[in-house]
Amino acid sequence: MLMLLRLCTLFRLLLLFGFIFASSVIVTAQKSIILNDETDYYSINNELGYYIDTNGALSIEQLLSGDHGLITIEQERNNFAMSDNVYWFQFLVDSKLTKENNLIIEFEHPLVEDIRFFLIDSSGLVVNMYRAGLKYDSNQHEIVHRNPIFPISIGKGKYRVVMRIDTRSAVYTSINIHKYQAFWQYEQNERSFVFLLSGILLAISILNLVLFFLVGERSYFLLASFFLVSIILFSSTHGYLFEFLPDIPLLLKVKSRIISYQIGVILLSFFAIKFLDLKQLSMSGFKIMKTAIIFYLVFFMASVANVIPVIIEYKLVVFSYPVFVVIQILVIVIAIKKQNKSAIYFFVSFVLYLFISSIFILVIYGVVAGNIITNNISIIGTAIFSLLLTIGLNEKITKLKKLESKAIQLAEDKEELANEIDIRIETEEALKKSELRLNNANKAKDKFFSILAHDLITPFNTILGFSSLLKENLKTNDLKETGRYVELISSSANKTLRLLENLLDWSRSQTNNIEYRPEPLNVKPIIADIISLYDSQKYKKQIEIVINVDNDIIVCADSNMLQTVVRNLISNAFKFTEKGKITIRAKKIGSDCEITIEDTGAGIAKKQLNNLFKIDINTSTKGTHGEEGTGIGLILCKELVEKNKGQLFIESQIYIGSKFTFTVPLSDKTLAPAP
Incomplete structure (x- = not known):
């Protein structure tokens, strides 16, 4: 083991001497x-x-x-x-x-x-x-x-x-x-070339801004902003920004390239979302781009707040750029697969931009020799990228405008067709109304001639017949029989007079010649005057009259029309009541006066109620003493009530009685109360 350690130490010394020698x-x-x-x-x-x-x-x-x-x-x-x-x-x-x-x-x-x-x-x-x-x-x-x-x-x-x-x-x-001298000559040539390219890029940016204000399409603004930021990025990367602004703080100089890169990526990402219609075509692609935007926004805010060391920011730029490139290519491919034809422009321009950028990287690493062209290849790529994207965006907007124009034209045609249909429907409705009025006029005419042919001739025949009998009876001097004839003649004359009055009013209403003259009217005297006309019938038919009308009820109505309505309704009540009761009431309900004439007479069958106001159906029936009618009275009442801004209602049960109720507006003026 000791020998092994000595050999390792010797090897280290040999390496050290070798390094020093090298x-x-x-x-x-x-x-x-x-x-x-x-x-x-x-x-x-x-x-x-x-x-x-x-x-x-x-x-x-x-x-x-x-x-x-x-x-x-x-x-x-x-x-x-x-x-x-x-x-x-x-x-x-x-x-x-x-x-x-x-x-x-x-x-x-x-x-x-x-x-x-x-x-x-x-x-x-x-x-x-x-x-x-x-x-x-x-x-x-x-x-x-x-x-x-x-x-x-x-x-x-x-x-x-x-x-x-x-x-x-x-x-x-x-x-x-x-x-x-050679340096400044070379520098002048390079600057002329760079400023020419920068001018082209600036002109394209201004063009996109003008199109944004003219068309209102946000993509133009995003693209113009991206190109302007690209000019700042290029000028900071190649030092022109620091030459023109040499006295700005060091931190701003150092971060100018980082921040302009961040803003450029954010703008290009927003443009990609808008240009490629990612939100509509692919929610996954939209979310990917949204995530990239959020990352760069956080990165941007951290750079502005200066919470990350500059060296870390540089490394984040270096490592995030390839990821961003992959994301851009991915969403472009997604858009192409979704049949977005405009994505082809983005794909071609972006790939071309990447190719040119790779040349710039090769220049930095010494693989490609540096010269005026290669040293400034990045701004050349940006200019080409901007030109292709502007063409692609303009073509897309032109297509959208054509589609929008077609849609507007289609909508206008649809609206015009709808208007024509509405006009046709209105014309058909007008024709139907005209036809209905014509039918009603024909029915009214038929009814009128029917009344003239039967209801008006009959009483005159009665008068003529009893007049002849009266003339013969005068020779015999039979006063009792003479009185009976006179009474019959008088009754027929009164019926004829009322019939003529109704016919006159009804015919005027049908031709809209009846004049509506509203005025403040006290209801109670009008009802009392009309009831007094039926005193003889009241005793003859043993009818009890009950009047429940306040003295201070003032309505706004046409006097003749109101009297005609009340007279006809009371006449009907007397006609169909025998040994019963007729009740007349008037009361205030909100802004209207409600007048009710109720009897305990024969009543009206339910089947007949629905036909009372139809001119072409004869609903006339004889009274308790054989009194005949024309069926025109209730129709006239309904029309006159409606002319006075009111409504007419009927309730009736066979053998129990009928209740006629109509409304007229109350007057805002006061009159002296009825006596």
Whole structure:
């Protein structure tokens, strides 16, 4: 066992010596960059060495004075994950320049928080020392630029360049050496290209906003907002935002990319729900997107509240983005399966966007060479993505508007058809009413001629017959017989007069020529006057009259119409009552006066009750003394009561009696009470 422990210890020592030897070989093997008069641009590849300072305590003096095992980078770019480490980078320059030249050293990574630059000559003296990064405002930068840049002036000789990087974001190395004039010429070309693409993206955003205000479709607003946020995300990722706003707080600079990413994802998720009709097509897809939105909303609020360390936020962005991509592709596929044709636009544009974004990642990792196109491939992809989505959304809205227009036209046609049907129904109803009025008029005419032919001629024949008998009887001077003839002639004349009055009133009502003149009327005197006309019949038929009418009942009615109704109803009561009682009552009920004429006469059969107000059915029956009627009186009463805004009701039982009740409105005026 002891021997085994000794062997392990020896193996560890061998590994340690091997590592030290390898490190020394790497340091000594670090290549120098050769610069000459023809060199306008040089991208540092495997000439770069680095050292990871885990506690951040190493100083430039310590680095220069000792051997810290610098590791050589063997590819164009190297990437370091997000951490709290400090990174030291070094490259050697062997200048063959014939005269002193102004150069720009560019560290092509705008999200570095703190970068220190040291230029050391061959004697070990620090010639230039600069600082740059998000941590510093405009007064602390040598040159305010989207990327950390450091101006140097060197001639022929050997130099050592050291950079100290302290940042929470991931670090990818892309260090370039430019001739001063060549750098600004290249920068001008790149900016022109970037601003052109940004202008296109901004124009598409404005177009979508205009369409939103014109059409009112929320998808346009979501898409426009997403594109505007994408411009902010690109400008922060590529450093333009910090160049134009160098004095904003460090925390806002660091979080600008994170927050713009969060807002962009939220807006795109809402757009996907709306554009793909997920809520209608797939509740599962809708819930998936809703969950993603909730996650990013919580993430966004946590970022704004600054409750999560920045390095954790960066890692959440890195790990959540692939998940979001998978979710987007999943819901797009669901929408396509549900026959949403607009989803094809989303699918093509999103896949194309992902492909272009992958090129940008390959550029970061050094797999694809960086140039004006590849360095700005993300905004190119966003512009293409925005253009395709705008076209797809516009086509979808156009189709929806066409469908909506067809639906509106269909609804209008349906409404027009319904109106035509209503007009046809109204016309048919009007024709039916006209036909009914015509039938009623014909029935009224037939009834009228029937009355003229029979009911009016009969009393005149009676009068003529008894007049002849009276004339003959005058010769015999038989006073008793003469009196009987006179009484019969008088009775026939009265009946004829009442018949003519009813006929006149009824004919006027049928032609709407009867004039309605309402006025305040005291009910009791009207009833008393009409009852007095039947004094002789009261004694002859042994009828008891009971009047129960208050003195202060004032109604609003037409006087002639009210008298006609009361007279006809009392006449009917006398006609069918023998040795009985007729009761007349009037009382106030709410805003109406209810007048009832009740008798203990023969009554009306139930079968006849339903036909009393039908002009074409003869319901006339003889009275207790053989009195004949026309059947027109009750019809007239009903029409006159209704003209006075009242109603007529009949209750009757055979051999028990009848009760006629009608209502008329009470008057709001007062009259002197009846005596």
